[in-house]
Amino acid sequence: MISVIGAGAFGTALAVALSRDGDPVTLWARDPDDVALMQDKRENGKRLAGVSLPASLHVTAQIEEAAQAQTMLIAVPMQALGDLLDTPAPFMGRTLVACSKGVDLRTGLGPADVIARKVPDALAAVLTGPSFAIDIASGLPTALTLACGDEPAGTEIQHDIATPNLRLYLSTDVAGAQLGGALKNVMALAAGIAIGAGLGESARASAITRGFAEMKRFADIRGARPETLNGLSGLGDLILTCTSEKSRNYRAGLALGRGEPVPGGTVEGVATAHAVTRLAAEAGIEMPLTAMVDALLNGETTLPRAVEGLLARPLIKE
Numbered sequence: 001m002i003s004v005i006g007a008g009a010f011g012t013a014l015a016v017a018l019s020r021d022g023d024p025v026t027l028w029a030r031d032p033d034d035v036a037l038m039q040d041k042r043e044n045g046k047r048l049a050g051v052s053l054p055a056s057l058h059v060t061a062q063i064e065e066a067a068q069a070q071t072m073l074i075a076v077p078m079q080a081l082g083d084l085l086d087t088p089a090p091f092m093g094r095t096l097v098a099c100s101k102g103v104d105l106r107t108g109l110g111p112a113d114v115i116a117r118k119v120p121d122a123l124a125a126v127l128t129g130p131s132f133a134i135d136i137a138s139g140l141p142t143a144l145t146l147a148c149g150d151e152p153a154g155t156e157i158q159h160d161i162a163t164p165n166l167r168l169y170l171s172t173d174v175a176g177a178q179l180g181g182a183l184k185n186v187m188a189l190a191a192g193i194a195i196g197a198g199l200g201e202s203a204r205a206s207a208i209t210r211g212f213a214e215m216k217r218f219a220d221i222r223g224a225r226p227e228t229l230n231g232l233s234g235l236g237d238l239i240l241t242c243t244s245e246k247s248r249n250y251r252a253g254l255a256l257g258r259g260e261p262v263p264g265g266t267v268e269g270v271a272t273a274h275a276v277t278r279l280a281a282e283a284g285i286e287m288p289l290t291a292m293v294d295a296l297l298n299g300e301t302t303l304p305r306a307v308e309g310l311l312a313r314p315l316i317k318e
């Protein structure tokens with residue numbers, strides 16, 4: 001049996017997709033009132049309105065019920081993951097599949113690393129790649145990366161989670177898979193800024209491409225394999241998130257570029273830009289787009305100054 005921890009848009013979508021054919025799935029939400037509403041309406045009206053919860057999907061606020069499953073997909077926002085696992089008992093000895101995308105501000109770790117640190121006896125894996133919650137919940141064809149350092153165990157998880165419309169590619173590069181998903185959100189902010197500020201689609205294409213170069217540079221120093229970044233978890237998700245207004249990170253970038261307030265909610269690229277700017281400086285590598293996004297978000301620069309600064313950088317080889 002599978003359980004999903006966190007009933008936001010993505011957790012709900014995964015739970016719906018995995019239970020659609022009648023397989024029993026448990027979805028855990030921390031708020032009992034939200035759970036009561038979901039049970040009553042058979043819909044998560046707050047996060048994924050218009051999608052019916054299949055009959056075999058059980059929603060609960062009791063973590064012990066979710067802990068009945070051997071495989072738990074954890075889909076809470078990145079900055080909430082460490083706190084969630086501070087009570088490790090329900091997660092011990094389980095297969096924990098990280099579905100969050102980001103870098104933990106406190107530790108600089110990705111989601112699978114946070115799991116490994118907080119629940120050392122669990123088997124950690126990562127599910128990531130181009131996928132909007134509503135697409136998965138609607139049963140549209142989706143291809144994602146399932147990364148697990150233990151290949152035989154990863155193969156088992158791959159087959160457990162895949163559905164006819166949710167195709168999973170296996171990787172053993174956990175570091176690369178979790179970084180691709182985290183860093184593409186920062187680049188989606190940059191791409192949104194380019195369009196929001198009226199810099200044009202050519203500027204957006206440059207931001208995506210040079211942003212990809214930054215992603216690979218950072219991933220390299222963190223021990224990731226370059227081919228992972230070229231795959232679904234890196235390039236695939238970068239393309240999706242930098243080009244679609246369904247993305248919250250891209251929309252936040254649009255607002256920033258237009259000089260409007262950045263919308264609230266789960267915009268993972270904001271904290272990730274901050275964490276990665278610090279980590280890159282410590283490691284002595286240049287990540288100018290990431291640093292610009294972070295500085296703009298923190299009010300440390302203005303858009304005209306940021307663009308001028310990027311264009312005035314020394315001319316280098318590609």
Ligand SMILES: NC(=O)C1=CN([C@@H]2O[C@H](COP(=O)(O)OP(=O)(O)OC[C@H]3O[C@@H](n4cnc5c(N)ncnc54)[C@H](O)[C@@H]3O)[C@@H](O)[C@H]2O)C=CC1
Binds near residue numbers: 010077081266268
């Ligand atoms: N929405 C999407 O299309 C996708 C989201 N993701 C990732 O999934 C993660 C979650 O995102 P969404 O579901 O979209 O967020 P969301 O904003 O829809 O919902 C977040 C949920 O997490 C819950 N939550 C917050 N702190 C919590 C805590 N300490 N313990 C338990 N629950 C807590 C909130 O109550 C809320 O239900 C993010 O890292 C995101 O990048 C990944 C792929 C697609």
Ligand SMILES: O=C(CO)COP(=O)(O)O
Binds near residue numbers: 246
């Ligand atoms: O990760 C996602 C798509 O793969 C969702 O992107 P946003 O968090 O920007 O909405």
